[in-house]
Amino acid sequence: MKRTLRLAMVGGGEGAFIGSIHRAAAALDGDWRLVAGAFSSDPERNRRSGEMLGIEPERTYPSLDALLVAEAALPPEKRIDAVSIVTPNHLHAPMAIAALDAGFHVFCEKPMALNMEESRQIAQAAARSGRQFGLAFTYSGYPLVEEARVRVARGDFGKIRLVQVEYSQGWLSQAIDREGNKQAEWRTDPARAGLGGCLGDIGTHAFHLAEHVSGLQVQELCADLATHVPDRRLDDDVSVLLRLTDGARGVLKATQVAAGDENGLKLRIYGEHGGLEWAQMEPNTLNLRWLDRPAEIIRAGGPGLADSTLQRLRTPAGHPEGYIEAFANLYRAFANRIAGEVGKDCSFPSVDAGLRTMAFVESVIANNASDRKWTELAAG
Numbered sequence: 001m002k003r004t005l006r007l008a009m010v011g012g013g014e015g016a017f018i019g020s021i022h023r024a025a026a027a028l029d030g031d032w033r034l035v036a037g038a039f040s041s042d043p044e045r046n047r048r049s050g051e052m053l054g055i056e057p058e059r060t061y062p063s064l065d066a067l068l069v070a071e072a073a074l075p076p077e078k079r080i081d082a083v084s085i086v087t088p089n090h091l092h093a094p095m096a097i098a099a100l101d102a103g104f105h106v107f108c109e110k111p112m113a114l115n116m117e118e119s120r121q122i123a124q125a126a127a128r129s130g131r132q133f134g135l136a137f138t139y140s141g142y143p144l145v146e147e148a149r150v151r152v153a154r155g156d157f158g159k160i161r162l163v164q165v166e167y168s169q170g171w172l173s174q175a176i177d178r179e180g181n182k183q184a185e186w187r188t189d190p191a192r193a194g195l196g197g198c199l200g201d202i203g204t205h206a207f208h209l210a211e212h213v214s215g216l217q218v219q220e221l222c223a224d225l226a227t228h229v230p231d232r233r234l235d236d237d238v239s240v241l242l243r244l245t246d247g248a249r250g251v252l253k254a255t256q257v258a259a260g261d262e263n264g265l266k267l268r269i270y271g272e273h274g275g276l277e278w279a280q281m282e283p284n285t286l287n288l289r290w291l292d293r294p295a296e297i298i299r300a301g302g303p304g305l306a307d308s309t310l311q312r313l314r315t316p317a318g319h320p321e322g323y324i325e326a327f328a329n330l331y332r333a334f335a336n337r338i339a340g341e342v343g344k345d346c347s348f349p350s351v352d353a354g355l356r357t358m359a360f361v362e363s364v365i366a367n368n369a370s371d372r373k374w375t376e377l378a379a380g
């Protein structure tokens, strides 16, 4: 039987956003137990965070480097199996590479790194270590996203013609980065966020979801980046026309200045016979529409779902699952892969997804800066 794996977390201290979601998700199915961490670069905040989480004081470390050295020296039955990286983006590459080289599996937040060069270095570290590298493209973890992927792949809609993805947020509509909002502050700083602002933060999610569900790859693009908030140093609004494999066309819209919008991620895919629509704020419904028959509503937990979708559900129909459970599906697949659980869900975004999304970021920026209308998406 698969044992409970031991997890360390870097980042995710008091006041952080995504760390607590990772902790809840990793714990949900009993696959992971958090036993160590370097939760904050602020020593007192780090200590308080470790205490609050019930971590043994000697396993709340002042830094990732200290964590890796000390954990590697522990006997195998106590030592961590994996490190979860939930820090701002500029730390992903150095931390992931250090953890992989120390012999630990890594589950890392997106975007993979600041740029393509760093992303390639992570890919090389993963290859030479032989350890698993998971990437938190959360939305691929939703059960009905899996159902949508399966139905497109088995040809329900015929040849795919249109891929339309929109990720609309409004929380960066004002200069809250200059008013003490911690999450906004590093996301609008090129040194800590990377090449893209909204593009790297949520454009990558939209791009990954579109390619993941459609099974197609973006080959060429035509982009328009905008920065609406005065003196902001990175884009806050992204529009991209897409040319995908097999002649499909697409549109990707990502923005963080749609004032009042929450987390409006929506995907629509249309083939010759019909199409689908999935929206993150109503994640337990998948809408299908057809040329020759009435529309269908597919519900999480309802009849007719694929086996791989059922593996991603925990509750009966009508008991909504959401964001934490989607994350938990990625953590469970990551654990299954590490434990070699053949026949179970071992599917999670990894190095390939990281390289492609980073290629998308760099290609959009290059296109936006060029005079050419269409440019290729440089392969990852």
Ligand SMILES: NC(=O)c1ccc[n+]([C@@H]2O[C@H](COP(=O)([O-])OP(=O)(O)OC[C@H]3O[C@@H](n4cnc5c(N)ncnc54)[C@H](O)[C@@H]3O)[C@@H](O)[C@H]2O)c1
Pocket (backbone or CB within 6 Å): 010, 011, 012, 013, 014, 015, 016, 017, 018, 019, 038, 039, 040, 041, 042, 063, 064, 086, 087, 088, 089, 091, 109, 110, 111, 136, 137, 138, 182, 183, 186, 201
């Ligand atoms: N997958 C998703 O849906 C999703 C959602 C939100 C954020 N994210 C990603 O998660 C990451 C963190 O985002 P956030 O919004 O939680 O940021 P945040 O600012 O809320 O949290 C970052 C944490 O990292 C800690 N930290 C910074 N430097 C550190 C260091 N040297 N050592 C240890 N800890 C350190 C901070 O103290 C803080 O606790 C980003 O890469 C972001 O893109 C992903």
